[in-house]
Amino acid sequence: MLRGAGPATLKALASLGIATLGDLLLHLPREYEDRTAAVPLSRFMDRKVYTLARVVRHEWFGAGRMRTLKIFIDDGTTEAALLCFNRPFLEEIAPVGSSVIVHGRFQFRFGEIQSSMFELRHTSNGLQLADHLDPVYPLASGISQASLRKLVSSALSKFADHLEDEVPSALRAQYGFPDKSTAIRHLHFPPDGNAAETARRTLAYEELFYFQLGIALRIRARRARTRVRAPFTGVLARKLLDRLPYSLTPDQHKALEAIVHDLTKPYPMARLLQGDVGSGKTIVALLAALHVVERGGQVAIMAPTELLARQHAQTAAHLLEPLGVRLAFVTGSVQSAARPPLLAAIEEGTIDIAIGTHALFSDDIRFRNLQMVIIDEQQRFGVLQRVALYRKGEVPDLLMMSATPIPRSLALSLFGDLEVTTIRTLPPGRKPVITHLAAETRREEVYEFVRKRLAEGRQAYFVYPVISESDRVGLRDAASMADHLGKRVFAEYKVGLLHSRLPDDEKMEVMAAFAAGSIQVLVATTVVEVGVDVPNATVMVIEHAERFGLSALHQLRGRIGRGAHQGYCFLIYSSTITDDARLRLKALYDTVDGFAIAEEDLKIRGPGELLGTEQSGSLRLRIADLQKDLDLLQHAREDAFALVEKDPDFSSPAAKLVAEVLRRASPFADR
Ligand code: ADP
Numbered sequence: 001m002l003r004g005a006g007p008a009t010l011k012a013l014a015s016l017g018i019a020t021l022g023d024l025l026l027h028l029p030r031e032y033e034d035r036t037a038a039v040p041l042s043r044f045m046d047r048k049v050y051t052l053a054r055v056v057r058h059e060w061f062g063a064g065r066m067r068t069l070k071i072f073i074d075d076g077t078t079e080a081a082l083l084c085f086n087r088p089f090l091e092e093i094a095p096v097g098s099s100v101i102v103h104g105r106f107q108f109r110f111g112e113i114q115s116s117m118f119e120l121r122h123t124s125n126g127l128q129l130a131d132h133l134d135p136v137y138p139l140a141s142g143i144s145q146a147s148l149r150k151l152v153s154s155a156l157s158k159f160a161d162h163l164e165d166e167v168p169s170a171l172r173a174q175y176g177f178p179d180k181s182t183a184i185r186h187l188h189f190p191p192d193g194n195a196a197e198t199a200r201r202t203l204a205y206e207e208l209f210y211f212q213l214g215i216a217l218r219i220r221a222r223r224a225r226t227r228v229r230a231p232f233t234g235v236l237a238r239k240l241l242d243r244l245p246y247s248l249t250p251d252q253h254k255a256l257e258a259i260v261h262d263l264t265k266p267y268p269m270a271r272l273l274q275g276d277v278g279s280g281k282t283i284v285a286l287l288a289a290l291h292v293v294e295r296g297g298q299v300a301i302m303a304p305t306e307l308l309a310r311q312h313a314q315t316a317a318h319l320l321e322p323l324g325v326r327l328a329f330v331t332g333s334v335q336s337a338a339r340p341p342l343l344a345a346i347e348e349g350t351i352d353i354a355i356g357t358h359a360l361f362s363d364d365i366r367f368r369n370l371q372m373v374i375i376d377e378q379q380r381f382g383v384l385q386r387v388a389l390y391r392k393g394e395v396p397d398l399l400m401m402s403a404t405p406i407p408r409s410l411a412l413s414l415f416g417d418l419e420v421t422t423i424r425t426l427p428p429g430r431k432p433v434i435t436h437l438a439a440e441t442r443r444e445e446v447y448e449f450v451r452k453r454l455a456e457g458r459q460a461y462f463v464y465p466v467i468s469e470s471d472r473v474g475l476r477d478a479a480s481m482a483d484h485l486g487k488r489v490f491a492e493y494k495v496g497l498l499h500s501r502l503p504d505d506e507k508m509e510v511m512a513a514f515a516a517g518s519i520q521v522l523v524a525t526t527v528v529e530v531g532v533d534v535p536n537a538t539v540m541v542i543e544h545a546e547r548f549g550l551s552a553l554h555q556l557r558g559r560i561g562r563g564a565h566q567g568y569c570f571l572i573y574s575s576t577i578t579d580d581a582r583l584r585l586k587a588l589y590d591t592v593d594g595f596a597i598a599e600e601d602l603k604i605r606g607p608g609e610l611l612g613t614e615q616s617g618s619l620r621l622r623i624a625d626l627q628k629d630l631d632l633l634q635h636a637r638e639d640a641f642a643l644v645e646k647d648p649d650f651s652s653p654a655a656k657l658v659a660e661v662l663r664r665a666s667p668f669a670d671r
C-alpha cells in the first residue's frame with residue numbers, strides 16, 4: 001500500500017502506527033513550521049524566527065572537546081548568538097561578513113538572544129517565502145522529518161483528489177467544513193494556521209461521527225434483544241428499606257427509580273451508576289437486585305478485589321439474609337471441597353445472589369437464570385471483560401458502578417452506550433476531609449497528630465507504594481514501616497499490616513480486626529484503595545504520595561470521612577517530586593470533588609493512562625482530541641444518533657453513503 005518505501009522505512013512507519021496509505025494521510029502533524037513570512041529576530045518571543053541576517057563575529061567558548069562555536073548575527077532589528085553545539089563546520093559555512101538565512105527558535109538567556117536549535121543556509125537563492133506551512137510530524141527512529149514530508153506530499157499528489165467525502169454533505173455544510181480532499185491537504189500543508197485547525201476539526205468530526213454511529217448501532221442492537229419480563233411489586237426492596245437505620249438520600253432514590261424503570265423495559269439495561277466515594281452506591285445496587293430476585297432471577301455482583309467482594313458479601317449477608325435471600329460467595333480462592341456444591345447451587349438456581357470477583361465468570365460457573373450483573377468499581381475492569389460477560393449466553397441487565405466519576409468526554413465516547421445516573425450528594429452529616437500536604441521532613445509532626453486522634457479513640461491508615469524493601473530500594477515500604485510504627489512510633493497501639501501478597505484468610509483477619517477496632521493503625525498498600533468501609537478510621541497518611549495517580553489518591557482519601565468525625569488526609573511527598581506530581585497533589589489539595597479531580601486527571605494523564613491501555617485502546621482516535629474537541633464530540637453524537645433514529649434502514653442517499661463507509665472500514669467490526 002505504501003509502494004516505493006523500503007523495508008527500513010516501512011518499519012519506521014509501522015512504529016508510528018502507519019501501515020496503510022490511509023494511516024499516512026491521517027498522520028497528524030505535531031505542529032507547523034511557518035516560512036510564509038519573514039520574522040525579524042527581535043520578534044522571537046512570539047514565534048519561530050525566519051530571517052536574513054549578516055554574520056558579525058565568531059567567538060569560541062568551552063575547552064577541549066567541549067569547545068563550541070558561537071556565531072553572532074544581526075538582521076537589522078537586533079543581534080543574536082547561534083550556539084553551534086557539535087556543528088563546528090558552521091565556521092566555514094558562515095564566515096564573518098557573509099549573509100545567511102536563519103530559521104529557528106530563540107530565547108533570552110545570559111543577557112543575550114540566543115539559539116541552539118536553528119537551521120542556517122547561504123543566501124544563494126534568497127529568503128524564499130513559502131505559500132503554505134510545513135508539517136512537523138511525530139517521528140520514529142529510521143525516518144526523518146524531510147523524508148516523511150516527502151512521502152506524505154507524494155501520497156497527497158497521487159490520491160488527495162480522489163478521496164470521497166464520508167460525511168454527508170448536509171452536515172459538512174452545516175459546520176462549514178471543507179471537502180475531504182481539501183481537509184487532508186490542509187492537514188499537512190495548510191495555507192495558514194486557521195486552515196490547519198479547520199482541517200483538523202473536519203477530520204476529527206468525521207472520526208467522531210463514525211465512532212458515534214458505532215455506538216448508536218450497538219445500542220440499537222441491544223434494544224432489539226427483546227424479551228418478556230416477569231412483573232415485580234418491589235416488596236422485597238421495601239422490606240429492606242424498612243430495616244435500614246437511615247433513609248435514602250434524594251439522589252439515591254432517583255438512581256434506584258431509574259434502574260427499576262429499566263428493569264421494566266423489554267430489552268436489557270446498560271446503566272452506569274456513578275457517585276463519588278462514599279455516596280452510597282452499594283445499597284442502591286442491593287435494592288435494585290432485590291427486584292430481580294423477587295421475580296425469580298439470579299444476580300451476580302462482581303468486585304475487583306477479593307477484599308471488596310468479601311466486604312460486599314458481609315454487607316449483603318447482614319442486610320439480605322434476614323429477608324430469606326440466598327447468597328453465595330465466589331472467588332478464586334473458594335476451591336476444593338466447598339466449590340462443587342456452590343457451583344451446583346448456582347446452576348440449580350437455589351442461589352439468588354452470587355457475590356465475588358471476576359471468578360464469577362469463569363468457565364465452570366453456569367447460572368440457571370442470570371438476569372442481572374452488577375459490576376462494582378467498574379473503572380478497575382477493562383471494557384473487554386464487559387464484552388466477555390455479554391458472551392455468556394443471554395444478555396443480562398447490566399449495572400456498572402464507578403467511584404471515579406467519568407469525565408464528560410468519556411461518558412460521551414467510551415461509555416457512550418450506557419445510560420448514566422449520578423449520585424451527587426453524600427449522605428447527610430459527612431464533613432469534607434481536610435487535606436494537608438507535608439514534606440518528608442515534617443513526618444514527626446504528622447505522627448504526633450495521628451497519636452492525638454488515636455488517643456481520642458479514632459483509627460488511622462498509613463499507605464505506602466510498595467510492599468517490602470526488596471520491591472523498590474529507596475522507598476519506604478509497608479512491611480518495614482508496619483514494624484517501625486508498631487515498635488517505635490505507636491508502641492501503645494496495635495498496628496496491622498495489609499497487602500496483596502498476604503494469604504487471603506490473613507487479609508480477611510486483619511481487615512476484620514481493623515473494622516472491629518482491635519487494630520488501631522492499619523499499614524497498607526493500595527489494596528485499601530477501593531471499597532473499604534471503616535467509618536471510625538479518620539486519618540489517612542499516604543507516604544511517597546507523589547508516586548500515586550490522582551484518582552488512586554482520591555480513592556484512598558475516600559476511605560476516611562465516612563462517619564460523623566472529621567477526617568484528615570496527609571500527603572507526604574519526597575524532596576525529589578516532579579512538576580507533574582506537584583500538580584496532582586495540588587489538585588487533590590484544592591478539591592474534594594471527585595468530578596473535578598477526574599477532569600483534572602484526564603488533563604494531566606490523558607485517556608490512555610487514565611483507563612489503562614485496554615480501555616483506551618478501544619477508542620483508537622487519530623485526529624480527535626476528546627478534551628479539545630468536546631464540542632465536536634457532542635455534535636457528532638447528536639448527528640449520528642439522529643441519523644440512526646430518522647433513517648434506521650439507511651435508505652436516504654446520505655445514509656447510504658454512511659452505511660457504505662461503515663461496511664468498508666468499520667472500526668467496530670470486532671465489537
Ligand atoms: P460507595 O458509593 O463509595 O460504594 P458505600 O455504598 O460504601 O459508598 O456507602 C458508604 C457508607 O455510607 C456505608 O457505610 C453506607 O452504609 C452508608 N450510607 C449509604 N447510604 C446512606 C444514607 N442514605 N444515609 C446514611 N448513610 C448511608
Ligand code: MG
Nearest residue numbers: 281282376531
Ligand atoms: Mg463502593
